[in-house]
Amino acid sequence: MRQSARFLVLAAVFGAIFIGSLFVGRYSRADELGTTIILKRRLPRILSAAMLGIALSISGTVLQSAFKNPLVGPEILGVSQGAAFGAAFVILFLPRDPITMEALSTVFGLLALLASYAISSTIRYGGRILRLVLAGLAISAMFSGGVGIMKYLADPYKQLPELTFWLLGGLSGVTWKDFLYMTPLALVGITLLLIARWRVNLLTLEDDIVVSLGTDPGKLRALVVTSAVVATAAVTSVAGIIGWVGLTVPHMTRKIFGAESSDVIPASALLGATLVVVSDDMARTVSASEIPLGIITSLLGATLFIFMLSRRGINE
């Protein structure tokens, strides 16, 4: 099947799932309230789920290319834990408005990335990429410890439940306001990555080859990585930590679309959006109580991951 045909099929599947999701929910009556629910509750939530899927998948895809490591995702470089630390800081010490939450999540996500970069240069072991991944793991663990301290310090009656709830991740209670808060920053990151998609392939080559092709690999890497962090932090500030999407979707996409980043990046956006919308549909409809989205993405993502890796690729 040609790439364009694959794109069309994927876009059609996403479109069908998006529209279908609008009509799937716990409220089943077709009356005035049903219409209100579709417009005021389901639509912003499904759009948020799609945005979440796009941001995490695209970020995962470019980070894997930028660091030439298939295991890299926002969580490996400490970005997710940094963003979680920022959000926990807001819950404990600052007024909890969405903009502060988003700002602090982004700032700490970026700080985690910068710290990973800075520490990687001090490590006297392995190549540059390995050093960065090792530094990222250490920074991730440090921010994770920081979140642990916040949990320890949190007031057990008010702050701790909020912190735990947020760390579980999910889109329960998301409104148009939340969607509008997360969208601008997430869109900036996503748009920059889509614009740079033709060049992301270069990052998989050796740096001196990239230089010989007339591109500064350092600047390009900094641009795509920063964009990925901004997009991830923006959606994380609203949805909390959602695992496996940023790791699974890039691999699935490469199995279907090959390794060309100009194809993989937009395709991973579509596939990621589809996966998260379906997961969130399950989270809000399977039972009367909401199931945390992170649980479903982990189960679904890991299952698909194993399935995809254990069979021959479509493009092989």
Add this chain to the structure above:
Amino acid sequence: MRKGGLPIIILMLLLAASLAVYLIWQMKSPTPEESLITVTGALGRTVNITLPINRVIIAGKGSWPIVSAAYMFPSAKNLLYGLSEGTDVPLLKMVDPDIESKIVPTMGGTPNVEEMAAENPDVVILKTTLKSDVGDPLEELGFKVIYVDLEDLNSYMRDIMVLGKIFGDEAKAETMVKYYNETYNFVLERTSTLTERPKVLLLCYSTKGGKVSFQAPGAGWLQTFMIEAGGGYPLSKELIGTGWNTISYEQIAQWNPDIIFLVTYSDEPSANDVKDMLLQDPDWGSINAVMNEKVYAVPHDCNNIGALGSWDATGSRWILGLEWMAKKIHPYIFSDINIAEKAKSFYIEMYGLRDGNTAAVVDGIKGDLQ
């Protein structure tokens, strides 16, 4: 040394040694005043405790229901000294003016065993969930640990008797059990034969993580039991999760409850604030409870931080909450019940408050008492 002096010295040494052994034995043996009590806690374990009990610690996550029940025993204020943060609420301050000095910050969550041991308690009372993390290590150090649950009617009755033994007041424990049983049976007599049961939903409003969300108690929780006993159909019976379940607005609309009980366990916002918000929100206008203005803020009698003062939670006043719910669900059937008067007599009989303090507590109750 004079000849023959050695046997006398040996004899004196033997006498001294015998005296020493006797004295040590005396110290180790129970004095005539000392005796043992046998307590069987929530885990069915029998623990022998040497009397007198002078120092009792109630610690760990979820210890506030135990504290609120323990203070119904007059001796508690003399025996309790290690309490977790947040338990020094106004009601308990009236019972024990020194309660603030008994708060030990490290007694919350999963308390540090060594710090507890350093306090040298005669008895430590814990929730059953803390057995492996806190109770077992304490017992290895030789301390006496009693577990309680206080999660439902049966465990409440059993655990009050356990507390009665520890606080040396089994007569008061029996009075309390009689009061709880009689009140429960009084409500049940009027509701058990009802065929029309309004759909009732208890919701906890929160803005966790900056997002508005509603949560409902699990099917096995006390609130669900209270609504059913009070003559309603508890919609939370349909929930599969234990603990608090996050519920979407869509699910609430689908259930379309006839009555909503609100809690926030906070003053920011209070349940009354949320009630006003829901009654004015057009999105909620088509839900029966909102349309018919049958949205009620659950009363609470403490500074509303945490659930300690809320009448729906497992603190001692859930029994008042049961009558309050029954009256809200079936106002005509319970029209002869004056909840404020019931509350007054509860505080006097159970906590031993005097009239002035009782009036202050009742006047300070937040929520839709009447």
